[in-house]
Amino acid sequence: MSRNSLNYCKSSTEDFKECANCEKKAGWVAVWANLSLAIFKGFIGLLSGSQAIIGDALFSFKDFIASLVVVIGVKVSGKPADDQHPYGHGKVEYVALFFISVGLLISTGYLLVHSAVGVWESFHGVGTTPKLVAFWAAVISVFANYKLAQYLRCVGNRLQSPSMLANARHNHSDAMSSVMVAVAILGGRFLGLQFLDPLVAVIETVALLAMSLDMLKEAVKGLFDSALPANKVEQIEAVARLVPGVKKVSKVVARHLGQGMSVDMTIKIDPSLTHEEGYVIVQHVRESIMAALGNHTTVHIVFEPYLP
Secondary structure, eight states, X not given: OOHHXXXXXXHHHHHHHHHHHHHHHHHHHHHHHHHHHHHHHHHHHHHHTOHHHHHHHHHHHHHHHHHHHHHHHHHTTTXXXXXXXXXXXXXXXXXXXXXXXXXXXXXXXXXXXXXXXXXXXXXXXXXXXXXXXXXXXXXXXXXHHHHHHHHHHHHHHHHTOXXXXXXXXXXXXXXXXXXXXXXXXXXXXXXXXXXXXXXXXXXXXXXXXXXXXXXXXXXXXXXXXXXXXXXXHHHHHHHHHTXXXXXXXXXXXXXXXXXXXXXXXEEEEOTTSOHHHHHHHHHHHHHHHHHHHOTTEEEEEEEEEOOO
C-alpha cells in the first residue's frame, strides 16, 4: 500500500472520529441552546406581558424536549440488555416523552385559553400592549434559532442523521415563529394593533397542541408495543424465506419494543433434517433479520417440520 493510501486511510479514520464526536457534541448543544432560549423567552414574556413570546418560549421548550429525547435515545435506550432489564432500555425515551407531552398539553391548553381571552379583551379596549423588550427578545430568538438550525443541518447532512436534521427543521420553524412575534410586538406598540400579540399566541398554541398530541401518540405507540406496518412484516418474511433450508414461513408477529423491534416467527423446514441442523437454520434466519432491521431487534424463532 502506498504512503498516500496510508495517509488517506488515516485521514478517513480521523474524519470518522471527528464526525462521531461532533454528533455527540451537537446533541448537547441543541439541548442547552433550546433550554436557554426557553427560559430566556419565558422570563421576558412574564416581564413584558407578551403572550406571544411566552408561546414562543413553549416552542423552544418543545425543541429542548426533542433534542433531549435524541440524546436519551443515544445514551440510555441504546444500552444493551442486562439481568435487571432483559429487554433492554428502549422504553426510557417513551416514558419521558409521555410525561413531557402531557405537561406540554396542559400548559399549552392553559395558554391557548388565556390568549383567546386576550384577543377578545383587546377588541373591547381592555388589553395591554407588551413592553418593547419582548421585540428584542424575539429578534435574539430569530438569530439564535437560525444559527442553531444551520449548525444542526450541517452536522446532520455530514452524518446522514435523520434526528439531527429533524431538530434543524424544528429550530428553523421556531425562527419563523419568532419573526411573527416580533411583528406582533411592533404592531401593538406603534400601530395600536393590540390584538396581534394574543392572536399570535393563539396561532402558536394551536400548532403546539397538534405537535404535543403527535408526541403523545408516539410515546403511547412506543410504550404499548404497537405492531409493525404490513410492508415491514413482508420484508421480514422475505428475508427469512431467502435463507437456505427454510421451506415456509408460517407465522410472523412483529411489534415495536421501545426503540427496537421484536419478532416472533415460526418457520417450516425439511422433516428429514436433524434438530442440530434445524438450529443452524434458525441461527441463520435470526442473523439475517437482525442484519436487515438492526441490532436493537429481538428475534424469537420456532421451527417445525414442513408437511405439504
